[in-house]
Amino acid sequence: MKDSYQVIIVGGGFAGISTARELGRKGIDVLLIDKNTYHQFQPLLYQVASSQIGVSEVARPIRSIFRRYKSVKVLHETVTSIDAKARSVVTDSGRSLSARILVIAAGAVPNFFNTTGAEEQAFPLYSVADAIRLGTKIDEEMNAAAPEPDSAVDVLVIGGGPTGVETAGAIAENIRYVYPGYYSPEFARRCTVHLVDMIPKVLAPFSEQSQAYTAERLKAIGVRLHLGTGVSEVRDDGVTLADDSQIPGQIVVWAGGLKAGQVITDSGLTTGRGGRVDVTPELTAPDIDGVYVLGDSANIVDARGDHLPQLGSVAQQSGKWAAKNIIADLQGLPRTPFGYVDKGYMAMIGRGAAVAEIGRRRIRMKGFFAYMAWLLVHVALLSGTRQKVGAVVSWTQNYLTNNRSHVVLDPQN
Template sequence: MDDTYQVIIAGAGFAGVAAAKKLGRQGVRVLLIDSNNYHQFQPLLYQVATSQIGVSAIARPLRSVFRRLKTVRVVTAQVEAVDVAAKSVTTSDGDTFRGESLVLALGAVPNFFNTPGAEEHAYPLYSVTDATKLGTGLTRLLDEADKNPEADVDVVVVGGGPTGVETAGAMAENVKYVVGKYFSKDLASRCRVHLVDMVPTVLAAFSEKSQKYATAHLTKVGVQLHMGVGVTDVRPDGVTLADGSRIPAQIVVWAGGLKAGAVVANSGLPLGRGGRVDVLPDLTAPNASGVYVLGDAANITDSKGTKLPQLGSVAQQAGKWAAGNILADLTGGTRRPFDYVDKGYMAMVGRGAAVAEIGRQRIQLQGPFAFVSWLLVHLALLSGTQQKVRALFSWLNGYLLHSPAQVVVSGPVDRKEPKP
């Protein structure tokens, strides 16, 4: 099969969807390809894994997103290869699609940094599938321990960035507020959550004040912190740290970093840190006019040349900006260098507890005000009215009543279930 479109967009994350929406509103013929038929709200995956919200709150069908944009076609397929010179993509079905412009927004894959055993035994947390597998694993582990009064429940979260902090905090609060309510009364005393990172503090990109607040709250809810020491191997029964100590664990969650996937690695484009493409100021790939690389597949800089973090807000703004430059390409206009509007950082630490550093001036909030701000911002960013309503209901139910979304496990319990 050989189809030609004005724009091919590979990847339906924040960047790809934002670009497709802007182009579709201008009547541009767009083909959007993704291996999933839904758009996932990645910042809330940890809440799916910890039963704070359901999958339907963060996953919206792509055809629903674009139902009113008749020039945008959605194809569900796995992109296997790209031809930068031809501005084409080839899928696992053997189909090839060509465009006048090509957008690579294929996201990333977990970066295990060659840590022995990590890929085989740790749960990553980058997709809906990852989140549901982790949630199922946690529920099964609690079910097993509930039947055996001698069994302990130990979880190690690797990575002290926002994902790791949010995951560890949510798990510890589940132990504190939920496990005793739904399981045997002594099970909570047998549960432990560990957070490990080779850097000396949590939330390294945040201010010292935010780091101290997050550290204090995590400690308060029972997270055992192991900072300044890396993980040297992951085993089925736990992890080994760089200082030689071992932490027993039935579940290891890997939130230790991301890298670009194989399609980008094999594209022939020059790669930088994390296997990502160091894009030019107009978001095109070097020596590949008309090829844009966005989101977690790209290293993007601001107008001052400072590398921007791998955040959803960066990806979303870059998608809209790239669409503007593609429109300029199609109409004979001039591309403009990406001008990022810095909205700051946020991280949820637990119930009623969060840190926020807002805007270029980094206005700092901690505690309940940051918590409410976090809720409002993420509610506004969710795609679709139904998703917003579901998330709001889940948060009210969970944070006010400590009644989480329930994970239903079907089939036999198999502790050796393969992980992605």
């Protein structure tokens, strides 16, 4: 493998894959580097953890995505350092690679906001490995507690954004509808899901109507809301809140936010909110030529100057747009500012219940129609045909029955 390329892309997430695919269609020489052999669909990881869908529905081999693009090469190694000014990277094998244009789409890591014990005790949900660990922990705790008299399992979800709401709703529905058939109904009734957030409302980016409906539906399936007070400590037996009150629980799920990883911090790039890079309107790193920063590694603003959320749709669109600008760079043509198409927000609450605010005008939907819209959008976003078909089959079974056919297996056990 040669050491210099037209384009090196660090990261095989939504942004990196979109960029590489567009460049591959033009026959541009690309090296895509990612430590994983698969591209993971992060919005559905909570469904893997709750056994609603299988790993094969959210993970697709990266090499299979680019088998038709002969100019795109894939390297499965971890990038340990980035020299942005030199447009070069070093991998964990000691390999040094450089390019005419460097694209940094290295994703993010959980942001625990220096909360005592959170990194050691809480379960983040940002990777397939995270989902497997969480699903295994839930299964272990349920199986251990079920035979004991008067026992219960409490799950605490930290974060009232879409990931927190969807995770809390999925686990609560399992407790309410699935576990009574697996364990005793009495045991299932004693188990509880708690949703905790320092913000006084769930789904902060949504309208008040969507927030109210979401809170109502969560309560209806047994989720206990603790809003308006942050978490000061995470322990192995629960959490302590900022007002010194405590919530006991065997499992703490962290859905409290993300930040850029250390490889971005050490890259020589100027970072802003969340440790991410404040990119130019053309998606390039400021003051450094030939470097693009995308996805969860970047703070991107729209034409009005508003910060765009860390969503898969933003990452995908930015990846495609960056590819257009890279092609312009290689041809000596001017770049164009990123033209983001606002598709709105969605969040699944449970079976037959979701909220959606579509487009820039935020056309609001809730209940079953929002649920169906959520399903259609996520089917469209899934990477491959195998993944789309598998997800549809699983969702249909989950809607019609109180059974979960998927098993979450921790390879370390």
